[in-house]
Amino acid sequence: MSSGSNGNARKPAGGYFPRDRQWHPPALTPFYKTSVARSPARAPISLNNTLSEMTGPVFGHDLIGEADNDLIHNFARPGESAIGERIVVYGRVLDETGRGVPDCLVEFWQANAGGRYRHARESYLAPLDPNFGGCGRTITDETGFYTLRTIKPGPYPWPNGPNDWRPSHIHFSVFGHAFAQRLITQMYFEGDPLIPLCPIVRTIPDPSAIDTLIARLDMANTIPMDACAYKFDIVLRGRRSTVFENRMEGN
Amino acid sequence: MVQRLDRLKETPSQTAGPYVHIGCTPNFAGITGVFPRDLGSVMVNDRTRGKRITVRGAVIDGTGTPLKDAMVEIWQADCDGLYPSVNEFRGRADPEFAGWGRSPGDMETGEYCFRTVKPGRVPFFDGRLMAPHITFWIVARGINLGLHTRMYFPDEAAANGDDPILARIEHKVRIATLIAAREGEGQYRFDIHLQGENETIFFDI
Numbered sequence: 001m002s003s004g005s006n007g008n009a010r011k012p013a014g015g016y017f018p019r020d021r022q023w024h025p026p027a028l029t030p031f032y033k034t035s036v037a038r039s040p041a042r043a044p045i046s047l048n049n050t051l052s053e054m055t056g057p058v059f060g061h062d063l064i065g066e067a068d069n070d071l072i073h074n075f076a077r078p079g080e081s082a083i084g085e086r087i088v089v090y091g092r093v094l095d096e097t098g099r100g101v102p103d104c105l106v107e108f109w110q111a112n113a114g115g116r117y118r119h120a121r122e123s124y125l126a127p128l129d130p131n132f133g134g135c136g137r138t139i140t141d142e143t144g145f146y147t148l149r150t151i152k153p154g155p156y157p158w159p160n161g162p163n164d165w166r167p168s169h170i171h172f173s174v175f176g177h178a179f180a181q182r183l184i185t186q187m188y189f190e191g192d193p194l195i196p197l198c199p200i201v202r203t204i205p206d207p208s209a210i211d212t213l214i215a216r217l218d219m220a221n222t223i224p225m226d227a228c229a230y231k232f233d234i235v236l237r238g239r240r241s242t243v244f245e246n247r248m249e250g251n
Numbered sequence: 252m253v254q255r256l257d258r259l260k261e262t263p264s265q266t267a268g269p270y271v272h273i274g275c276t277p278n279f280a281g282i283t284g285v286f287p288r289d290l291g292s293v294m295v296n297d298r299t300r301g302k303r304i305t306v307r308g309a310v311i312d313g314t315g316t317p318l319k320d321a322m323v324e325i326w327q328a329d330c331d332g333l334y335p336s337v338n339e340f341r342g343r344a345d346p347e348f349a350g351w352g353r354s355p356g357d358m359e360t361g362e363y364c365f366r367t368v369k370p371g372r373v374p375f376f377d378g379r380l381m382a383p384h385i386t387f388w389i390v391a392r393g394i395n396l397g398l399h400t401r402m403y404f405p406d407e408a409a410a411n412g413d414d415p416i417l418a419r420i421e422h423k424v425r426i427a428t429l430i431a432a433r434e435g436e437g438q439y440r441f442d443i444h445l446q447g448e449n450e451t452i453f454f455d456i
């Protein structure tokens with residue numbers, strides 16, 4: 001990357017908008033029991049962004065294989081496919097100012113249609129699907145758009161309360177352009193009655209924040225006789241432009 | 252009425268859960284044949300400039316037990332203090348250096364491990380140099396929002412003494428939680444304590 005002194009697209013910019021910590025879940029949420037021994041008790045120390053937070057790794061599009069975002073096929077034997085409701089999930093990665101975030105690595109993982117993960121420590125009695133691995137990845141295009149193809153994951157019980165169930169969900173890990181934007185979250189499905197009952201969902205205090213994690217069924221983008229479509233936009237932290245900075249960066 | 256800012260809200264975080272390794276280090280989790288190798292597993296090669304170091308440690312919960320389902324990511328400058336990032340405008344970082352690493356906790360011990368190079372010094376926003384440091388991001392089951400912290404080096408006492416971030420920490424007694432232990436030539440240990448007397452300093456960045 002050359003010096004940005006005469007480009008208009010890539011100028012040094014200011015720090016990222018502060019995280020709204022009342023919008024995110026707090027560290028300690030006793031009804032989600034694992035958080036009790038894993039939540040820092042002391043307040044995090046506020047730190048204005050330095051270059052260490054305003055920079056982040058670059059992932060090239062050549063990193064991504066053709067089937068990486070197709071969980072129906074990326075683990076399946078040749079000619080076979082994963083079992084379950086076939087779906088397409090699509091959306092854009094945006095920042096808080098509404099701009100698309102291009103070249104953003106998005107990774108996702110999920111249980112199979114029966115609610116079972118392919119993992120050594122997983123003990124749920126639902127069967128493994130020999131044609132389903134449960135992981136995928138993609139990189140957003142120049143407008144921030146991404147898409148993946150998968151089967152709808154099943155809900156599953158988990159050891160927390162005596163009878164807690166996770167709603168159907170897909171885990172998302174997202175990189176923006178800065179380490180300050182790093183985010184892991186979960187996507188839920190419109191209409192799932194388990195969403196309001198889930199202790200992990202309820203770690204988020206504001207119901208309107210929970211709504212932003214629920215993907216909407218989009219019949220217009222459904223692939224006829226193949227897959228239903230769900231739309232899920234992801235918003236990363238936005239960034240001040242240098243006109244609002246009181247000090248220039250080190251150049 | 253006033254005008255609207257039309258700002259979006261950041262997508263709220265959810266825990267990475269017990270199976271973050273399936274999504275982020277699938278080969279480590281035993282899901283092979285999907286991706287050729289796990290991202291972030293190799294940070295340096297033979298041509299990378301700088302002094303080779305190893306950083307290892309564990310993420311430890313409030314009972315003193317190491318987490319076995321954590322994922323640790325690090326981000327750091329190259330040996331000259333440049334970041335291999337699109338947001339680095341001071342020059343071009345070593346193209347043979349990734350700057351970013353990702354390590355799953357070992358299935359038995361919970362230990363993470365990175366083979367990297369010692370980072371150079373990076374300027375603070377007022378131009379003063381920060382001490383060499385590595386930025387950490389930690390996620391796991393039970394962690395609702397990924398935790399940011401920094402590791403500093405025990406053999407950089409003078410630079411650490413001038414570091415503008417360390418200088419603003421009110422409780423000086425806690426600074427030690429950000430400084431790795433030296434275990435041998437180029438070998439550092441950085442344990443991350445989520446709670447307790449030695450709770451690591453985490454940053455709201």
Ligand SMILES: [Fe+3]
Pocket residue numbers: 111166169171268
């Ligand atoms: Fe899950």
